[in-house]
Amino acid sequence: MNWQSGFNALETTFAPTLERWYEHHKRDLPWRHTRDPYCIWLSEIILQQTRVAQGKPYYERFINAYPTVADMARAEERDLLRLWQGLGYYSRARNLHQTARYVTHELSGKFPDNFRDLLKMKGIGVYTAAAIASFAFGERVPVVDGNVYRVLARVFGIDEDITTTTAKKTFARLADQLIQAAGDPATFNQAIMEFGAIQCTPLSPDCLLCPLQQQCNAYLTGRQQRLPVKARKAAVRERFFNYLVFKSGDKIALRERTARDVWQNLYDFCLLETDEVQASWRELTLPEPLVALVAEGKLVGSPVQTVQLLSHQRIRAVFYTIELPLQSIVPLPVGLDWYTIEEAGQLPKPVLVTNYLEKWFG
C-alpha cells in the first residue's frame, strides 16, 4: 500500500471516522471538561508514560492542592514531589514546579498559546506542546504518542521501527496530513488517542467491532500482533543497595538524594551500594565517617530484603536496622539527618523506602 503518494480515500475518511467513533466511545475524564491551559498542561504532564487510570487520582490531588498556576508557583518543590510520590519519573514534578514559577513570574501567569512557544517550557516536548496547543487553543497540530504510533502503523501498514528517528518523522508527517481532514483538531487528537487506548489496544485489538476494519492494512493482512514494530530494549542494569537504617529513640536517619541518579531530590536512608550481593553486613566495607557510628550501635532484627523493578534497572535492596544509644556522642555523617516518623512521612520518598517504613515503622 503506497500511502505516501498523495491523497487517497482513506486519508480523507480517517479523521471523520475517528471523530464519529469518539463521540460514542469517549470516556468522561476531568481534564476533558476544561480548556484552561493550566489544567490541560497538568493533566498532560501527569499522563506522560502513565496510564489514565493511574494518573487520574494524582490529577484530582494536584488540582485540589493547586487550583491555579500561581498556587503551584507558591509551593515548595518538596511538596510537589511529595504529592507526586509513587507516580515515577520525578523530573516531571521538578519541571512542573519550574514551569509554574516561570509562567507565573515571567509570563504574568499566562501560558504560551501556541505550539512553538509551548515547546520552550521545561518538561514540554513535541507531544505535550501539540496536546496543549490543540486542546487549549485549537491549533491544528497533531499529537503523536504511543497510541498514535500503534493506530497509524496498523491502519496504514507501516513497519518501520518506531524507535528510530526516520520512523518518527514518517509518523509525524502522516499525522499532520491526516489532521488536515479533521473537523476540530482537538477532537481529532483526543479521538485518535482514545481509539488507541480503547479499541486498537496493544495485545488484543477489538477488530470485529472496528469502524476501520475494512480499511485497516494490519487487519486485512493479519498483522495486528506484528505492528507497530518496536526494537527491544536493552537489558536492565542490576544494582545492589545496602541500606543502613539508623534508629535512635523515635527518630530515623534520612538523607536527600542529590546525585545525578534515580530518585533525584527524594529521600532515602544511608546507602552503601555494592557491585554484588553481600552475604551479611559484616562484609560491607564502611566508609570512614560511618565506622565509629556503626561501632556504637547494634544491629536489631534480621535484614529485610526486597526487590524494586524499574524500567531500566533492578534494585536488590537489603535494609539493616541499627539502633543507636539515645544520646549518641557520634554525630551523623554529612547529609544524614534525624527525622521523626511523622516528619519522614511528609518527605518525598521512593516507593521502595515508603514500603519499608510502612511495614516496619508504620
Next chain:
DNA sequence: AAAACGGGGAC
C-alpha cells in the same frame, strides 16, 4: 543515536 528516567497493570 542511545541511554536515563518509575512504577504499575495486563497477560
Next chain:
DNA sequence: GTCCCAGTTTT
C-alpha cells in the same frame, strides 16, 4: 517473565 503506558532530557 514481557510489554507498554497521552514522553522528555541528557549524554
